[in-house]
Amino acid sequence: MPPWLHPRAAYVHVPFCAHHCGYCDFAVTAGQDQLMTLYVEALGQELATLSEPCPVDTVFIGGGTPTYLTPPLLERLLAEIRRWLPLHASGEWSIEATPESLDAGKVALLADHGVTRVSIGAQSFHPQLLQRLERIHNPDDVPRAVECVRERIAQVSLDLIFGVPGQSVDDWDRDLRRALRLQPEHVATYGLTYEKGTPLWKRWQGGQVQPLGEDDELAMYCRAMDVLSAAGFEHYEVSNFARPGRRCRHNQVYWANHAYFGFGVGAARYVQGRREMNTRDTHGYIRRVFAGEKPLLQAEELPPEERARETLALQLRRADGVRRGEFQEQTGFDLDALAGAKLRQHAELGLIEDNGACVRLTRSGKCVADALMAELL
Amino acid sequence: MTTPTKNIRNFSIIAHIDHGKSTLADQFLLKTGAITQREFRAQVLDDMDLERERGITIQMHPVTIYYEFQGQRYELNLIDTPGHVDFSYEVSRSLAACEGAILLVDAFQGVQAQTVANFYLALEHDLTIVPVLNKIDMPIARTDDVLAEMQQALNVEPAEALRASGKAGIGIDEVLQAIVARIPPPPGKPDDPLRALVFNSHFDSYKGVVVYARVMDGTMRKVQKIRLMSGGTELEVIDMGQFRPTMTACNELGAGQVGYFMAQIKNIDDVRIGDTVTDALAPAAAPLEGYKEPQPMVFSGLYPVNNRDFEALREALAKLRLNDSSFTYMPENSEGLGFGFRCGFLGLLHREIIQQRLERDSELELVQTAPNTTYEILTRKGEIIVIDSPQKVPDAGQVEEFREPFVKISFLLPSENIGDLMQMCAERRGIFIRTEYLSPKRAILVYEMPLSEIIFDLYDKLKSVTHGYGTMDYEILGYRPADLVRLDILVAGKRVDALSIIVHRADADRRGRKLVKKLRGEIDRHLFEIAIQAAIGSRIIARETIAPIKKNVTAKCYGGDITRKRKLWAKQAAGKKRMKQVGQVEIPQEAFLAVLESDEG
Numbered sequence: 001m002p003p004w005l006h007p008r009a010a011y012v013h014v015p016f017c018a019h020h021c022g023y024c025d026f027a028v029t030a031g032q033d034q035l036m037t038l039y040v041e042a043l044g045q046e047l048a049t050l051s052e053p054c055p056v057d058t059v060f061i062g063g064g065t066p067t068y069l070t071p072p073l074l075e076r077l078l079a080e081i082r083r084w085l086p087l088h089a090s091g092e093w094s095i096e097a098t099p100e101s102l103d104a105g106k107v108a109l110l111a112d113h114g115v116t117r118v119s120i121g122a123q124s125f126h127p128q129l130l131q132r133l134e135r136i137h138n139p140d141d142v143p144r145a146v147e148c149v150r151e152r153i154a155q156v157s158l159d160l161i162f163g164v165p166g167q168s169v170d171d172w173d174r175d176l177r178r179a180l181r182l183q184p185e186h187v188a189t190y191g192l193t194y195e196k197g198t199p200l201w202k203r204w205q206g207g208q209v210q211p212l213g214e215d216d217e218l219a220m221y222c223r224a225m226d227v228l229s230a231a232g233f234e235h236y237e238v239s240n241f242a243r244p245g246r247r248c249r250h251n252q253v254y255w256a257n258h259a260y261f262g263f264g265v266g267a268a269r270y271v272q273g274r275r276e277m278n279t280r281d282t283h284g285y286i287r288r289v290f291a292g293e294k295p296l297l298q299a300e301e302l303p304p305e306e307r308a309r310e311t312l313a314l315q316l317r318r319a320d321g322v323r324r325g326e327f328q329e330q331t332g333f334d335l336d337a338l339a340g341a342k343l344r345q346h347a348e349l350g351l352i353e354d355n356g357a358c359v360r361l362t363r364s365g366k367c368v369a370d371a372l373m374a375e376l377l
Numbered sequence: 378m379t380t381p382t383k384n385i386r387n388f389s390i391i392a393h394i395d396h397g398k399s400t401l402a403d404q405f406l407l408k409t410g411a412i413t414q415r416e417f418r419a420q421v422l423d424d425m426d427l428e429r430e431r432g433i434t435i436q437m438h439p440v441t442i443y444y445e446f447q448g449q450r451y452e453l454n455l456i457d458t459p460g461h462v463d464f465s466y467e468v469s470r471s472l473a474a475c476e477g478a479i480l481l482v483d484a485f486q487g488v489q490a491q492t493v494a495n496f497y498l499a500l501e502h503d504l505t506i507v508p509v510l511n512k513i514d515m516p517i518a519r520t521d522d523v524l525a526e527m528q529q530a531l532n533v534e535p536a537e538a539l540r541a542s543g544k545a546g547i548g549i550d551e552v553l554q555a556i557v558a559r560i561p562p563p564p565g566k567p568d569d570p571l572r573a574l575v576f577n578s579h580f581d582s583y584k585g586v587v588v589y590a591r592v593m594d595g596t597m598r599k600v601q602k603i604r605l606m607s608g609g610t611e612l613e614v615i616d617m618g619q620f621r622p623t624m625t626a627c628n629e630l631g632a633g634q635v636g637y638f639m640a641q642i643k644n645i646d647d648v649r650i651g652d653t654v655t656d657a658l659a660p661a662a663a664p665l666e667g668y669k670e671p672q673p674m675v676f677s678g679l680y681p682v683n684n685r686d687f688e689a690l691r692e693a694l695a696k697l698r699l700n701d702s703s704f705t706y707m708p709e710n711s712e713g714l715g716f717g718f719r720c721g722f723l724g725l726l727h728r729e730i731i732q733q734r735l736e737r738d739s740e741l742e743l744v745q746t747a748p749n750t751t752y753e754i755l756t757r758k759g760e761i762i763v764i765d766s767p768q769k770v771p772d773a774g775q776v777e778e779f780r781e782p783f784v785k786i787s788f789l790l791p792s793e794n795i796g797d798l799m800q801m802c803a804e805r806r807g808i809f810i811r812t813e814y815l816s817p818k819r820a821i822l823v824y825e826m827p828l829s830e831i832i833f834d835l836y837d838k839l840k841s842v843t844h845g846y847g848t849m850d851y852e853i854l855g856y857r858p859a860d861l862v863r864l865d866i867l868v869a870g871k872r873v874d875a876l877s878i879i880v881h882r883a884d885a886d887r888r889g890r891k892l893v894k895k896l897r898g899e900i901d902r903h904l905f906e907i908a909i910q911a912a913i914g915s916r917i918i919a920r921e922t923i924a925p926i927k928k929n930v931t932a933k934c935y936g937g938d939i940t941r942k943r944k945l946w947a948k949q950a951a952g953k954k955r956m957k958q959v960g961q962v963e964i965p966q967e968a969f970l971a972v973l974e975s976d977e978g
Contacts, residue, residue, distance in 0.1 A: 191930065218928035238930055254939065268938040275940050300940060310943055345961065349905050368904055371929040374946040375904075 004311075004330050005272050009058040009253040010085045012043070013264030014066040014077070015282050018101070021134040022203070023161075025195035027266025027280040028064055035282055039265075040073045040080075042289040046263050047084040054261070056085050058092045058250035067097040067106055074106060078113035085261070092116055092249045094157075099141035102148050111152035117248070118149045119157040119188070125178040126171055129164050133192075139178075146182045155246060157186035162220040163212050164192050172220045176227045185246035189224045189239055191217060218367060225363065236319045238361070238369050255318050257311040257330070265295075274301045306377075308333040313373040316352070321360025335359070339376055346372060379596065379631030380452040383562045387454045387591065387635060388507075389471050391499055392481035393489035393848060397511040400543035401481060401552070402440070402455060408549050409442040409453075411622055439474075439577075439589055439635050441619040446557045453556060454591075454635035456576070458495070469498055470650060474576045474591035474635065477505040477560030479552065480533070484510045484518035484540075488526045488815060490789040490848035496531050505560045508538040509552055514545045526815045563593075563633030570661040571595035571603070573630075573654040578645050580699035584616070586642035587624075590654060591635045593665055598629040602657035603640065606664040607649050611657045612640035645702050673705050673721025674782060674853065675728055675832050676765040678746035678875055679735075680717030682957065682966075686741050687716045693739040694718060697731060704731055709766065713873040713959040714744060719766055722748075725832055744957050744966045746875045750828045753780040753856045767877040770863045773914060780856040781879075782828040785810070788839065790847035792820045797842045805830035806881065825854065829879070864889055864918075866896065867910040871960045875969060889919040892971060897921040899968040907962055 013027060016039070020030040029035065059081060069077060087093055094117040095110060102120075110118070124130050125139040142158075149156050158179045162172050179187060194201045194211065203209040225235055233241040237255055240248065253260050262269030265285040268277045276299040279285050288295040302310065308331035315322040327335050336343070343359060346352045351365035351372055365372060392398040406412045439456045458471045472478065478499045482492055499506055508527060513520055524535040539555055541548030577589040590597070597603070601614045617638040618626040630636045642648055651667030681690045694706045705721035722728040728748060735743065752764040755778040756771065764770055786807075788798060792814065799809070802824045810823040831851065839847045864885055866876035876896075880888050889911030896909050902923055911919040956963040 214928050221928060221930070257939070268940070270939070277938060277940065298940070310939065313943070313946060314939065346904070351904060367928045367930060368926050369930040370946065371904060371926050377943065377946050 002330070003253075003258045004256070005259055007054070007259040007261045007269075007271055008056050009250055009258070010054075010056050010060070010081075010261040010263065011250075011267055011269070012059065012061045012066075012077075012081060013063065013262070013267040013278075014043075014061060014069060015039075015064040015265045016068050017063065017065045018068060018098075019134065019136050022199040023133060023192060023195070025198050026062075026064065027282070029265075029282045032282065035286065036069060036073055038286050039282060040069070040076050042286045043077065043264050044080040045289050046295070047080055050084050050261075053084055053086050055088060056091065056261070057088045058253065059085055059087060059094070060250040061093075061095040063096050065098050065101055066095050067101040067110075071105055071109055075109055075113075078109065078115075082113060087114060094119055094248065094250055096121065097145070097149075098135075098137060099145040100137040102145040104148055104151065107148050107152050115153060117155035117157065117186075118153055119159060119186075119248075120145055120149070122158045122179060123161045124164065124167075124171075125175050126167075129167055129171065132164055132166060133161065143182055146184070155185045156182070157188060157248065158182065158184045159188045159190065160224075161190050161192050162224065163217045165209050165212060167212065167216075167220075169216060169219045169223060173223055173227065176224060180227070180231050186240070186242045186248060187228060187233065189221075189228075189241070191221065191239075221367060222363075225366075234319060235366075238317045238366050252318070255314050257307075257314045266297075273307065274299060304332060305338070307331065308338055309377050312339060313376050316359070316361055316373065316376070317369060319360065321352075321358050323358045325357070342375055346375075379629055379634060380450075382565055382567060382631070382633045384449060385452045385454070385563055385633040386477065386556050386560045387456065387475045387563060387633065388477040388479060388556055388560055389456050389458050389475045389499075389504075390479045390481055391458055391472075391492075391495035392511075393483070393486070393491040393495075396481050396483040396486065396489070396492075397543045398457075398481055401479075401509075401511065401541065401549075402457065404543050404546055404549045405442055405453070405455065405553065406440065406622055407546075408553065409444050411440070411442045438622075439620055439637075440622040441635065442621070444553050444557065446554060451557050452634070453553070456591075456635065469502075470576050472499055472502040472504060473651075474574055475502070475504055476563060477507060477556065479556070480506050480508045480531070481511050482508070482523060482527060484513045484520050484523055485515055486846075487519070487523040487819065488530045488789065490787055490821075490850040493530055493787065493789065493821065494850035494852075506533075507552070507555050507559055508533045509548075510538050510540050512542055512544065513540045514542040514547055522816065526819065529815045530813075530821065565592065565632030566594045567596065567632040569594035569632075570659050571597055571601075571654065571656040572661045572665055573597055574665050574667075575605075575648060575650055575652045575654060577650060578648050578702075580645055584639050586645050586648055587637050587639055588642070588648055588654075589635075589637050590630075592630045592632055594632055594661070595656065596629050596631050597638065597654065603654050604657040604660055605648070606653040606655055606661075607667075608652075610647070612642065615639050615641060645699060650702070673703065673723060674750055674828060675722045675724055675748050676719055676751065677722075677728060677748040678709060678711065678714065678717050678766070679706075679720050679732075680711065680714040680744045680746075680875075680957070682742035682744055684715045689739065690718065690741055690743070693735055693741060694720070696738070697734055701731070703727070709768075711768065711875045713871075713964075714746075714875045714957055717744075721765065725836070744969055746969045747878065747971075748832055749879060750782050750832060752782075752861070752879060754778070755780070767863050767879050768874045770879065773862070778858050779861040781859050781861060783825055783854045783857045784828050784831065784851040785854055786824050786826050786831060786849060786851040788822040788824075788847055788849045789815075790820065790822065790839070790843045792818055794843045794847065795820060795822060798822060798839070798847070801835075801838060801842065802826065805835070827857075827859065827881075828853070862913050864892070865912045866892065867908070867912060867917075868896075868900070868964065869907045869960055869962050871962075872912075873959050873964070876971075885913055886918050889913075893919045893921040895971040896968055897923055899971055900962065900964055902926045903962060905961070 015027045015029040017028050017030045020028050093115045095115050096119045098121050122142045123133055123135055146156055160175055194204050228241040235241050236247050259270050265282050266280040277297050278295045279297045285295045311331050324335050347354050352359055353362050390398045442453050444451045444453055456471045456474050480496055527533040539551050541552055572594045573590040573592045575588055575590050579587050581587050599614055599617055604611050618624055619636040653664035655661045681687055698704055703723050706718040709719040710716055754762050754776055756775050757777050807824040807826040813821040839849055860882045861879050862882050862885055864878050864880050865872050893909045893911050904926055906925050907923040909921045910917050956965045
């Protein structure tokens, strides 16, 4: 079965957080820790709907803050995942963590169950910017957490956010260099976005927050490319950088538009060409799983051409770009018949490069990736 | 059963917009039992939703009511008139079918520009005028002042004016009595051969064309063979009747009566408004004095956003024209916009109404270009050509003389705003004719001005300068020579023909600079730099640049929530829906109207 139809990857969501940061638009539950036990139980039941164990190459536990779970619940979760989603011997198992939620005990638990990679939400090393983002950790928590992980687990990734109101390009530069000193295998740099409905979005609408200008955001994005490339990182996806051989295999499944399982509140899955997303409401999720119902929020199945366009837009985000042969095999569409005119136009503008076998974004193309994708859809 | 001529009164109500004409008409219907209190709703005569919404009447709908006075039964035919300046031709049409007119004036707003214009129109038609002061029950009514204004501006004796309130039903009987007592009965000769004046028509999808006619002489009968005198077409009257106020069939209409008839006419273009209907077997010797159909003076291009909607647009336009013969359309082709139609309107309001109807009745996404007036060009070869689109202006070398329509425009406004208005008129190439004071506080200001200077935003400007108290009316004087040029707009090096405008040479630089600046704000940034230039011939007179998008990437992928990401992209793409692609540039609908916007800033 081809990997774009049959999943070899799984995402598991844990919504609990010590605090809901103002910019965050993930399925998050704060201040309802009494639900944790029920939730892990429900998650186990949802996994059990697989009927039989499904071997996978990658697992990604995201949140929320998965490491916010108490050690016994964390252990329970890891055990359920191992039971239903046995990982290939050379597989990748990632988990997201906040710096303050990690300690030696939890790291040992993760390592013992086979977690291979920890993605730490550092976001910034400036106390003021952390405050503005409503993060509850201190800059010093990050090196402590990295050190803690290193004791047992090989791969560390750091998440950093740029474009925070009040942030200067120099601030950002210092964040990048501070992160590099911790020698992560992987760095993800996210431009701050104002997602509709979040407290940050409301403050922006109300005029209390002024987003950074485009010039600053551009300068920051370029700085990340310059600094991280100089440090030996590959810019393998518009917002992801990795040392050679250390790319996040799980995230590459998304950008390839391949299939993946999803479990937990708000989790998305893509199985046999059908996209589904679970409810974002933790109470509702628990209730529905216990009632034996599918906890779905939405589902969609795109017609072949739209699916092909989606594949094109996603794959273009990768440094490896879109390979004509693979694209044809995966989507059934000829790349040039589908989008030749647009691609030529973008190539003339220097936004993409095309060597005949493969189409990929140039540096300036990466800067306007979303505008470019919108034109391709 | 026909009513004897001496017991018929045919009249119109002439008024400035919003002076309460429709409400008064509704009171007539209620008072005479034509409608019941239950049926009484505001503005029965305004058929179309849009008219009701905007409180204005465009389509004329005659209505027949019966009124008992001094032991006699009278048939009163009210022929409605539109109240807006765009439709003065239609007012004229209505008046030709009447012997009298109620001159309705708002007791607070007083004499306004259209009051004066319509009053003189009525005098031209030799009508008996019954002045009525409306809304006298309003606490802010300034009855004596307004009576004085009427005397000053219209030579109406205060003692002649009746006082009424359409809303409260005050003085309605007095007005009805005055109609009978003051307006003369129709002068028609019942025994002469049939002569009936066609003053309007409408298209009914079941009945075909319904013709509105006023019988002048003789009698029109059902199954009668009739002849339309202008073209000689012979038809048979299939059905006929009167609006009481709904269509009520009858077997004949006698001299002086007003009603409708159907004669298997399929297309309203087959009925000429102003034509004379006569008996085919016993024809009259000469037709009645008709009148000219209004010529559209304001044109703009209407284009479907999707070129494949062209035929659907044609159908929608054809449907609109079924009931509005003053609106015209012709296919045209624009390099930038593809295939569309050049549409002609009586004026700006007319244009706006047509556009709203189109959008309401069809699901079409439309782009419309800025309106322009017609122009006359005398070529070097001595030919005169009429231009309805800037795209059709020949090369400068072929133009001997460029001519534009001039109007006589009258403003009625508070005297304190005269200075501001005169300045505004001077900026618009206005030629001062005269001022006349109605009272120390209110004056009439008369100018001659190019029509092109008033179709954009003059009305809005007048309202803003006078805080809403100024009104205007205009009449076309004819074409006059002027030093005009075509100003072209180039977007990314490509001339966008639909953005071309015709301007006075002295204004070209200023207009060009403003236009490119405005367009810079209307066109979204693209992935590449876009130059916007204004040019006269090959000479560039202004330039603005739209910088390319530099950064547009939001990175986070929500735990594999690709649907959300795709929707974000789709949203960016959807913003382009109402846009027209010209070369590589997406131009929004608003940009094509940029030229319309106020000159401020």
